[in-house]
Amino acid sequence: MDLSFYKNKTILITGHTGFKGTWLSRILIDQGAKVIGYALEPEGEASFFALSNNAANMTSIIGDILDLNHLKSVFETYKPDIIFHMAAQALVRLSYVNPVETYNVNVMGTVNIMECLRTCPTVKSFVNVTTDKVYFNQEINYGYKEDDRLDGFDPYSNSKSCSELVTGSYRNAFFKDGDIAISTARSGNVIGGGDFAKDRIIPDCYRSAKEHKPIIVRNPNSTRPYQHVLETLRAYLMIAQRQWEDKTLAGAYNIGPNDQDTLMTGKLVEIFCDAWGEGSSWLVQAESNPVHEARLLQLDHTKITNTLGWEPIWDAKEAVIQSVEWYKAFIDNQDIQELLNKQIRAYFKLC
Numbered sequence: 001m002d003l004s005f006y007k008n009k010t011i012l013i014t015g016h017t018g019f020k021g022t023w024l025s026r027i028l029i030d031q032g033a034k035v036i037g038y039a040l041e042p043e044g045e046a047s048f049f050a051l052s053n054n055a056a057n058m059t060s061i062i063g064d065i066l067d068l069n070h071l072k073s074v075f076e077t078y079k080p081d082i083i084f085h086m087a088a089q090a091l092v093r094l095s096y097v098n099p100v101e102t103y104n105v106n107v108m109g110t111v112n113i114m115e116c117l118r119t120c121p122t123v124k125s126f127v128n129v130t131t132d133k134v135y136f137n138q139e140i141n142y143g144y145k146e147d148d149r150l151d152g153f154d155p156y157s158n159s160k161s162c163s164e165l166v167t168g169s170y171r172n173a174f175f176k177d178g179d180i181a182i183s184t185a186r187s188g189n190v191i192g193g194g195d196f197a198k199d200r201i202i203p204d205c206y207r208s209a210k211e212h213k214p215i216i217v218r219n220p221n222s223t224r225p226y227q228h229v230l231e232t233l234r235a236y237l238m239i240a241q242r243q244w245e246d247k248t249l250a251g252a253y254n255i256g257p258n259d260q261d262t263l264m265t266g267k268l269v270e271i272f273c274d275a276w277g278e279g280s281s282w283l284v285q286a287e288s289n290p291v292h293e294a295r296l297l298q299l300d301h302t303k304i305t306n307t308l309g310w311e312p313i314w315d316a317k318e319a320v321i322q323s324v325e326w327y328k329a330f331i332d333n334q335d336i337q338e339l340l341n342k343q344i345r346a347y348f349k350l351c
Contacts, residue, residue, distance in 0.1 A: 011083075013025060017041065022054060027237070035058035080120070085126070086129045188232075206327045209280045217266060225297065255299070275324040
């Protein structure tokens with residue numbers, strides 16, 4: 001992959017104020033792309049987007065993915081070349097609390113972006129970011145492949161399965177001529193600095209460790225494909241570039257770690273405690289009102305490796321170390337922009 005490909009191209013990122021969106025915006029800004037962001041105001045105890053200072057070097061538009069007229073006006077004004085669709089309600093547990101909002105954002109949000117895509121002649125490459133949870137998970141020792149059945153269990157996972165189906169339907173109904181290359185990217189469990197979301201394992205670890213409290217783990221034996229956020233973003237960028245150059249490469253792609261980095265949650269927390277130091281520890285505490293969480297989930301990334309040449313670079317331990325470095329720098333009020341640039345440079349140098 002040649003990152004210079006993105007220089008001077010107009011890139012629209014939905015969900016640019018979120019965790020992944022902030023990292024992706026920073027990479028593209030540094031490559032000289034004209035970055036347009038469309039998202040809600042960031043929420044939480046701290047705004048990673050504000051810390052990044054990305055807004056000073058891009059066009060940041062605050063808008064709702066469900067506002068079709070506003071979204072259309074953005075397409076008409078900025079005429080994007082490439083789109084990364086990342087706007088979503090991305091939390092499993094929140095989807096149990098508010099399933100209607102989850103389906104609205106994740107399904108109708110996809111419908112809206114595809115409607116805009118249908119009437120925008122400038123777009124040549126589109127990547128819809130979904131999740132590893134789109135598959136009908138039988139919780140067996142098997143890495144799911146791109147042609148396996150889509151049927152996520154909970155409202156979040158199922159809404160993302162629906163997002164995949166919406167993308168496929170629009171592709172078949174409106175884009176058969178192949179003028180626009182359309183792909184979906186199914187990522188594993190992503191970790192990295194800047195994530196402050198509730199009910200995600202590394203942010204939960206950070207919040208407990210900084211207060212010198214034991215980390216509470218609900219399901220230490222749940223096994224997930226953990227990877228650093230830069231691993232997935234490199235894959236998204238590679239997909240968008242390669243399908244621009246050769247539209248026959250468009251399709252669905254799994255983005256997951258190697259088998260040894262599909263870890264039990266307890267093991268990941270152990271790695272975190274070792275990296276954090278300061279006597280950090282963890283304990284298991286069952287919930288009084290538990291929700292369904294898969295015990296085992298694995299991805300097979302053979303397709304993207306064989307087709308595009310992508311393969312993981314940082315293992316799970318390195319992903320945790322990089323995350324810990326970020327959170328400790330944040331606590332110490334260090335220059336977050338410089339840290340972002342440092343970690344991005346270090347990662348892509350290995351590429």
